[in-house]
Amino acid sequence: MADLTLYTNPMSRGRIARWMVEETGQPYEAVILPFGPAMKAVEYRALNPMGKVPAVRHGDVVITECAAICAYLADTFPEARLAPPNNARGNYYRWLFFAAGPLEAAVSNRSLGFEVPDERRRMIGYGSFEDVMDTLEIAVTTNPFVAGQAFTAADVYVGSHIGWGLQFGSIDKRPAFVDYLERVTDRPAYRQAKKKDDEAMQEER
Template identity: 65%
Template sequence: MAEELVFYTNPMSRGRIARWMLEEIGRPYRTELLTFGESMKAPEYLRVNPMGKVPAIRHGNTVVTECAAICAYLAETFPEKGLAPRPEERARYYRWMFFAAGPLESAVTMKALGFEIPTERLRMAGCGGFGDVMNTLEMAVSGSTYVTGERFTAADVYVGAHIGWGLGFGSIEKRQAFVDYFGRISQRDAYKRANALDDEAGKTMQAA
């Protein structure tokens, strides 16, 4: 019997990234919807993720948290889907996935919170300046169809989800390279399924 795959999420969270990846994998999974500040902080969920945040997955007895880690884990655990990097793609795959998890996430969050790093302190911040992050992100999605080249991988799920969210909420600059890149990857059936599932889950939670 295949190990059960359980997905812990809230539809208004970064869990939407993990949902997209789960739909790309195409394996059956059970969804546990959690509420902010309530069930996310309950003792039983804290045993899954002591941070009390979503998303998380449980695959049999294995727990994985952090969106980038979930994407990488699923890609490698189900290699038949072709979402893990080939040897020649590994450098760009890991470079841009970790860039999105580190500098991009940090820079966008600080900007959204209204915090601007003083120029003389930029070297202390791993993310550097917001403009530098946007320029680097533009380089990542320019020059090839996908971030690793001409093949869609889990890195596109992770990087692409950040770009899609940022374009939608105005937290990243609306550069043409970002619009074009997200326009390509958002046509994927798995992305559309994931969005529909999360939108429906959101309605269910609001009605409860």
């Protein structure tokens, strides 16, 4: 049995975790949980009290939340070179958690039809959707990858958000975003993860 277990559903943010696990090159077991009772069962809530996927179990360690999963796996398997050296992690942390905070919040609110009134922008972390999109463009154009010259776990997370946003129209289709997405998804691990999730999705139907 693999020491690494991924709890996921192919129609969820679990796709981010699957891609990240594939990037590590480690053997793993994937447990596909259908939406509904299985995710809310006592057994699974012992791993993730939110009753949501993804979650990763590595030995006795359990990690939930996609940004945390990406950071944990990058640190745990340094041979995969998915995190910069400790003294060069400024942009790596900045953009990884920018995507987990302002980007996801702004896109989610826009998708739900919620617009922050101009006079209340200072009350919300991301300010405005337009500010977030402009900042995201800086993240993906300053260097080839968000942390610098090399692909990292931050690109898995940022790239996943941009990919979904472009697919569903919740992120502006700017040329910079399209070009960046092409760069970060041109990887064997991404293609393998996508193939496995697409196959699992067909089995679920």
